[in-house]
Amino acid sequence: MKLKEKDFTVNQMGRVTIIPEESDDLWILYNIINPGDYVTADTSRKVHHQLNDGKNTTASRVRLSVRLKVTCRDFDKDSSTLRIQGRNLEPNSYVAVGSFHTLTLECNKPFELHKKVWKHDVIEDLQERENHKVCPAKLAVTLFQQDHAEIYLIGKGVTAMVSKVETSSSRIGGRKPSSSSPSSNTKNVFFREVFAAFIKHVDLNKVKNTVIASED
Structure with missing residues:
Protein backbone atom coordinates (compact mmCIF):
# COMPACT_ATOMS: atom_id res chain seq x y z
CA MET A 1 0.00 0.00 0.00
CA LEU A 51 -30.03 11.93 -30.96
CA ASN A 52 -30.94 14.64 -33.43
CA ASP A 53 -34.12 12.84 -34.46
CA GLY A 54 -35.49 13.48 -30.96
CA LYS A 55 -36.65 9.90 -30.61
CA ASN A 56 -33.66 7.65 -30.11
CA THR A 57 -30.89 7.87 -27.54
CA THR A 58 -27.32 6.69 -27.30
CA HIS A 132 4.71 -4.20 3.88
CA LYS A 133 6.71 -5.39 0.90
CA VAL A 134 4.61 -6.58 -2.03
CA CYS A 135 5.52 -10.09 -3.09
CA PRO A 136 5.70 -10.01 -6.90
CA ALA A 137 3.66 -12.66 -8.67
CA LYS A 138 5.60 -15.16 -10.76
CA LEU A 139 2.70 -17.05 -12.29
CA ALA A 140 -0.81 -16.23 -13.52
CA VAL A 141 -3.39 -19.03 -13.64
CA THR A 142 -6.74 -18.87 -15.42
CA LEU A 143 -9.02 -21.71 -14.34
CA PHE A 144 -12.22 -22.31 -16.32
CA GLN A 145 -15.14 -23.90 -14.46
CA GLN A 146 -18.55 -24.87 -15.84
CA ASP A 147 -20.15 -21.46 -15.32
CA HIS A 148 -17.27 -19.12 -14.48
CA ALA A 149 -13.54 -18.50 -14.72
CA GLU A 150 -11.11 -17.63 -11.93
CA ILE A 151 -7.82 -15.77 -12.34
CA TYR A 152 -5.06 -16.28 -9.77
CA LEU A 153 -1.71 -14.61 -9.18
CA ILE A 154 0.88 -16.83 -7.51
CA GLY A 155 4.04 -15.58 -5.84
CA LYS A 156 6.47 -16.88 -3.26
CA GLY A 157 4.20 -18.35 -0.60
CA VAL A 158 1.25 -16.24 -1.77
CA THR A 159 -1.76 -17.19 -3.90
CA ALA A 160 -4.48 -14.62 -4.54
CA MET A 161 -7.60 -14.83 -6.67
CA VAL A 162 -7.75 -11.45 -8.39
CA SER A 163 -10.86 -11.91 -10.52
CA LYS A 164 -13.90 -14.13 -11.02
CA VAL A 165 -15.83 -13.86 -14.29
CA GLU A 166 -19.24 -15.49 -14.51
CA THR A 167 -21.17 -16.55 -17.58
CA SER A 168 -24.34 -14.61 -18.39
CA SER A 169 -26.54 -17.54 -17.32
CA SER A 170 -24.94 -17.78 -13.88
CA ARG A 171 -25.22 -14.01 -13.36
CA ILE A 172 -28.99 -14.16 -13.68
CA GLY A 173 -29.17 -17.05 -11.27
CA GLY A 174 -30.03 -19.75 -13.74
CA ARG A 175 -28.18 -22.67 -15.23
CA LYS A 176 -28.80 -24.21 -18.58
CA PRO A 177 -29.67 -27.90 -18.76
CA SER A 178 -26.68 -30.17 -19.27
CA SER A 179 -28.08 -31.26 -22.64
CA SER A 180 -27.81 -27.76 -24.05
CA SER A 181 -24.67 -25.75 -24.72
CA PRO A 182 -24.14 -21.98 -24.82
CA SER A 183 -24.30 -20.30 -28.21
CA SER A 184 -21.07 -19.31 -29.90
CA ASN A 185 -21.95 -15.64 -29.36
CA THR A 186 -22.42 -16.20 -25.61
CA LYS A 187 -19.10 -18.01 -25.45
CA ASN A 188 -17.36 -15.20 -27.32
CA VAL A 189 -18.73 -12.59 -24.90
CA PHE A 190 -17.61 -14.70 -21.94
CA PHE A 191 -14.09 -15.21 -23.34
CA ARG A 192 -13.76 -11.49 -24.09
CA GLU A 193 -14.70 -10.69 -20.48
CA VAL A 194 -12.15 -13.19 -19.19
CA PHE A 195 -9.47 -11.73 -21.44
CA ALA A 196 -10.32 -8.19 -20.29
CA ALA A 197 -10.08 -9.27 -16.64
CA PHE A 198 -6.75 -10.99 -17.32
CA ILE A 199 -5.25 -7.88 -18.95
CA LYS A 200 -6.59 -5.71 -16.11
CA HIS A 201 -5.08 -7.74 -13.27
CA VAL A 202 -1.96 -9.32 -14.80
CA ASP A 203 1.06 -7.15 -15.57
CA LEU A 204 2.74 -9.07 -18.38
CA ASN A 205 5.89 -7.00 -17.93
CA LYS A 206 6.34 -8.67 -14.54
CA VAL A 207 4.49 -11.98 -14.80
CA LYS A 208 6.32 -14.10 -17.34
CA ASN A 209 4.46 -17.41 -16.97
CA THR A 210 0.78 -18.19 -17.41
CA VAL A 211 -1.33 -21.34 -17.15
CA ILE A 212 -4.80 -21.83 -18.64
CA ALA A 213 -6.71 -24.87 -17.39
CA SER A 214 -10.23 -26.29 -17.50
CA GLU A 215 -12.12 -28.92 -15.54
CA ASP A 216 -13.21 -30.57 -18.82
Whole structure:
Protein backbone atom coordinates (compact mmCIF):
# COMPACT_ATOMS: atom_id res chain seq x y z
CA MET A 1 0.00 0.00 0.00
CA LYS A 2 1.22 3.48 -0.84
CA LEU A 3 0.33 6.53 1.24
CA LYS A 4 0.70 9.97 -0.31
CA GLU A 5 -0.12 13.51 0.80
CA LYS A 6 -0.37 12.35 4.41
CA ASP A 7 -1.98 15.00 6.57
CA PHE A 8 -3.29 13.34 9.72
CA THR A 9 -2.55 13.21 13.45
CA VAL A 10 -3.91 10.98 16.20
CA ASN A 11 -7.28 12.20 17.50
CA GLN A 12 -7.37 15.01 14.93
CA MET A 13 -9.11 15.62 11.60
CA GLY A 14 -7.05 14.73 8.56
CA ARG A 15 -6.76 13.10 5.17
CA VAL A 16 -4.48 10.87 3.11
CA THR A 17 -4.25 9.67 -0.49
CA ILE A 18 -4.11 5.87 -0.61
CA ILE A 19 -3.05 3.54 -3.43
CA PRO A 20 -3.89 -0.09 -2.56
CA GLU A 21 -1.53 -2.60 -4.19
CA GLU A 22 -2.86 -5.97 -3.02
CA SER A 23 -6.24 -7.49 -2.17
CA ASP A 24 -5.11 -7.58 1.47
CA ASP A 25 -4.80 -3.79 1.32
CA LEU A 26 -8.44 -3.53 0.29
CA TRP A 27 -9.48 -5.82 3.14
CA ILE A 28 -7.62 -3.61 5.61
CA LEU A 29 -9.31 -0.55 4.11
CA TYR A 30 -12.71 -2.24 4.44
CA ASN A 31 -12.08 -2.39 8.18
CA ILE A 32 -10.69 1.15 8.36
CA ILE A 33 -13.27 3.09 6.33
CA ASN A 34 -16.37 3.73 8.43
CA PRO A 35 -19.77 5.37 7.90
CA GLY A 36 -19.32 9.11 8.28
CA ASP A 37 -15.88 9.14 6.63
CA TYR A 38 -15.32 10.96 3.34
CA VAL A 39 -13.94 9.23 0.24
CA THR A 40 -12.96 10.99 -2.99
CA ALA A 41 -12.14 8.98 -6.10
CA ASP A 42 -12.49 8.90 -9.86
CA THR A 43 -15.43 6.96 -11.22
CA SER A 44 -17.52 6.61 -14.36
CA ARG A 45 -21.17 7.26 -15.02
CA LYS A 46 -23.38 6.00 -17.83
CA VAL A 47 -24.96 8.97 -19.60
CA HIS A 48 -27.76 8.86 -22.17
CA HIS A 49 -27.75 11.37 -25.02
CA GLN A 50 -30.71 12.13 -27.24
CA LEU A 51 -30.03 11.93 -30.96
CA ASN A 52 -30.94 14.64 -33.43
CA ASP A 53 -34.12 12.84 -34.46
CA GLY A 54 -35.49 13.48 -30.96
CA LYS A 55 -36.65 9.90 -30.61
CA ASN A 56 -33.66 7.65 -30.11
CA THR A 57 -30.89 7.87 -27.54
CA THR A 58 -27.32 6.69 -27.30
CA ALA A 59 -25.30 5.94 -24.18
CA SER A 60 -21.69 6.61 -23.23
CA ARG A 61 -19.59 6.52 -20.07
CA VAL A 62 -17.99 9.68 -18.72
CA ARG A 63 -15.17 9.98 -16.19
CA LEU A 64 -15.63 12.19 -13.15
CA SER A 65 -14.45 12.67 -9.59
CA VAL A 66 -16.94 12.11 -6.76
CA ARG A 67 -16.68 12.90 -3.05
CA LEU A 68 -18.93 10.75 -0.89
CA LYS A 69 -19.92 10.77 2.75
CA VAL A 70 -19.79 7.04 3.44
CA THR A 71 -22.98 5.26 4.48
CA CYS A 72 -21.88 1.64 3.94
CA ARG A 73 -19.15 -0.46 2.32
CA ASP A 74 -18.82 -3.97 0.94
CA PHE A 75 -15.76 -6.09 0.16
CA ASP A 76 -15.95 -8.62 -2.69
CA LYS A 77 -13.13 -11.10 -2.17
CA ASP A 78 -13.77 -12.82 -5.52
CA SER A 79 -13.07 -9.70 -7.57
CA SER A 80 -10.81 -8.05 -4.96
CA THR A 81 -12.83 -4.84 -4.99
CA LEU A 82 -14.13 -2.59 -2.25
CA ARG A 83 -17.43 -0.83 -2.90
CA ILE A 84 -18.16 2.39 -1.05
CA GLN A 85 -21.69 3.76 -1.03
CA GLY A 86 -22.61 7.22 0.15
CA ARG A 87 -24.13 10.59 -0.62
CA ASN A 88 -22.40 12.89 -3.08
CA LEU A 89 -21.18 16.11 -1.45
CA GLU A 90 -19.89 18.10 -4.41
CA PRO A 91 -21.91 19.25 -7.44
CA ASN A 92 -21.04 18.11 -10.94
CA SER A 93 -22.82 17.69 -14.25
CA TYR A 94 -23.81 14.07 -13.71
CA VAL A 95 -24.31 13.35 -9.99
CA ALA A 96 -26.59 15.62 -7.97
CA VAL A 97 -25.57 16.79 -4.51
CA GLY A 98 -27.14 14.53 -1.90
CA SER A 99 -27.80 11.65 -4.30
CA PHE A 100 -26.43 8.19 -3.60
CA HIS A 101 -23.51 6.87 -5.59
CA THR A 102 -21.22 3.85 -5.36
CA LEU A 103 -17.45 4.03 -5.77
CA THR A 104 -15.45 0.90 -6.56
CA LEU A 105 -11.97 0.94 -5.04
CA GLU A 106 -9.44 -1.32 -6.75
CA CYS A 107 -5.75 -2.10 -6.61
CA ASN A 108 -3.45 0.55 -8.10
CA LYS A 109 -6.19 3.19 -8.23
CA PRO A 110 -5.66 6.16 -5.87
CA PHE A 111 -8.36 7.68 -3.70
CA GLU A 112 -8.50 10.14 -0.83
CA LEU A 113 -9.74 9.22 2.65
CA HIS A 114 -10.79 11.97 5.04
CA LYS A 115 -11.68 11.30 8.68
CA LYS A 116 -12.94 13.67 11.34
CA VAL A 117 -10.92 11.78 13.95
CA TRP A 118 -7.94 9.52 13.20
CA LYS A 119 -7.56 6.83 15.85
CA HIS A 120 -4.14 5.55 16.82
CA ASP A 121 -4.80 1.94 15.77
CA VAL A 122 -6.07 3.05 12.34
CA ILE A 123 -2.88 5.02 11.67
CA GLU A 124 -0.81 2.05 12.84
CA ASP A 125 -2.65 -0.31 10.47
CA LEU A 126 -2.05 2.02 7.52
CA GLN A 127 1.63 2.48 8.33
CA GLU A 128 2.10 -1.27 8.74
CA ARG A 129 0.62 -1.89 5.29
CA GLU A 130 2.74 0.93 3.85
CA ASN A 131 5.89 -0.80 5.10
CA HIS A 132 4.71 -4.20 3.88
CA LYS A 133 6.71 -5.39 0.90
CA VAL A 134 4.61 -6.58 -2.03
CA CYS A 135 5.52 -10.09 -3.09
CA PRO A 136 5.70 -10.01 -6.90
CA ALA A 137 3.66 -12.66 -8.67
CA LYS A 138 5.60 -15.16 -10.76
CA LEU A 139 2.70 -17.05 -12.29
CA ALA A 140 -0.81 -16.23 -13.52
CA VAL A 141 -3.39 -19.03 -13.64
CA THR A 142 -6.74 -18.87 -15.42
CA LEU A 143 -9.02 -21.71 -14.34
CA PHE A 144 -12.22 -22.31 -16.32
CA GLN A 145 -15.14 -23.90 -14.46
CA GLN A 146 -18.55 -24.87 -15.84
CA ASP A 147 -20.15 -21.46 -15.32
CA HIS A 148 -17.27 -19.12 -14.48
CA ALA A 149 -13.54 -18.50 -14.72
CA GLU A 150 -11.11 -17.63 -11.93
CA ILE A 151 -7.82 -15.77 -12.34
CA TYR A 152 -5.06 -16.28 -9.77
CA LEU A 153 -1.71 -14.61 -9.18
CA ILE A 154 0.88 -16.83 -7.51
CA GLY A 155 4.04 -15.58 -5.84
CA LYS A 156 6.47 -16.88 -3.26
CA GLY A 157 4.20 -18.35 -0.60
CA VAL A 158 1.25 -16.24 -1.77
CA THR A 159 -1.76 -17.19 -3.90
CA ALA A 160 -4.48 -14.62 -4.54
CA MET A 161 -7.60 -14.83 -6.67
CA VAL A 162 -7.75 -11.45 -8.39
CA SER A 163 -10.86 -11.91 -10.52
CA LYS A 164 -13.90 -14.13 -11.02
CA VAL A 165 -15.83 -13.86 -14.29
CA GLU A 166 -19.24 -15.49 -14.51
CA THR A 167 -21.17 -16.55 -17.58
CA SER A 168 -24.34 -14.61 -18.39
CA SER A 169 -26.54 -17.54 -17.32
CA SER A 170 -24.94 -17.78 -13.88
CA ARG A 171 -25.22 -14.01 -13.36
CA ILE A 172 -28.99 -14.16 -13.68
CA GLY A 173 -29.17 -17.05 -11.27
CA GLY A 174 -30.03 -19.75 -13.74
CA ARG A 175 -28.18 -22.67 -15.23
CA LYS A 176 -28.80 -24.21 -18.58
CA PRO A 177 -29.67 -27.90 -18.76
CA SER A 178 -26.68 -30.17 -19.27
CA SER A 179 -28.08 -31.26 -22.64
CA SER A 180 -27.81 -27.76 -24.05
CA SER A 181 -24.67 -25.75 -24.72
CA PRO A 182 -24.14 -21.98 -24.82
CA SER A 183 -24.30 -20.30 -28.21
CA SER A 184 -21.07 -19.31 -29.90
CA ASN A 185 -21.95 -15.64 -29.36
CA THR A 186 -22.42 -16.20 -25.61
CA LYS A 187 -19.10 -18.01 -25.45
CA ASN A 188 -17.36 -15.20 -27.32
CA VAL A 189 -18.73 -12.59 -24.90
CA PHE A 190 -17.61 -14.70 -21.94
CA PHE A 191 -14.09 -15.21 -23.34
CA ARG A 192 -13.76 -11.49 -24.09
CA GLU A 193 -14.70 -10.69 -20.48
CA VAL A 194 -12.15 -13.19 -19.19
CA PHE A 195 -9.47 -11.73 -21.44
CA ALA A 196 -10.32 -8.19 -20.29
CA ALA A 197 -10.08 -9.27 -16.64
CA PHE A 198 -6.75 -10.99 -17.32
CA ILE A 199 -5.25 -7.88 -18.95
CA LYS A 200 -6.59 -5.71 -16.11
CA HIS A 201 -5.08 -7.74 -13.27
CA VAL A 202 -1.96 -9.32 -14.80
CA ASP A 203 1.06 -7.15 -15.57
CA LEU A 204 2.74 -9.07 -18.38
CA ASN A 205 5.89 -7.00 -17.93
CA LYS A 206 6.34 -8.67 -14.54
CA VAL A 207 4.49 -11.98 -14.80
CA LYS A 208 6.32 -14.10 -17.34
CA ASN A 209 4.46 -17.41 -16.97
CA THR A 210 0.78 -18.19 -17.41
CA VAL A 211 -1.33 -21.34 -17.15
CA ILE A 212 -4.80 -21.83 -18.64
CA ALA A 213 -6.71 -24.87 -17.39
CA SER A 214 -10.23 -26.29 -17.50
CA GLU A 215 -12.12 -28.92 -15.54
CA ASP A 216 -13.21 -30.57 -18.82
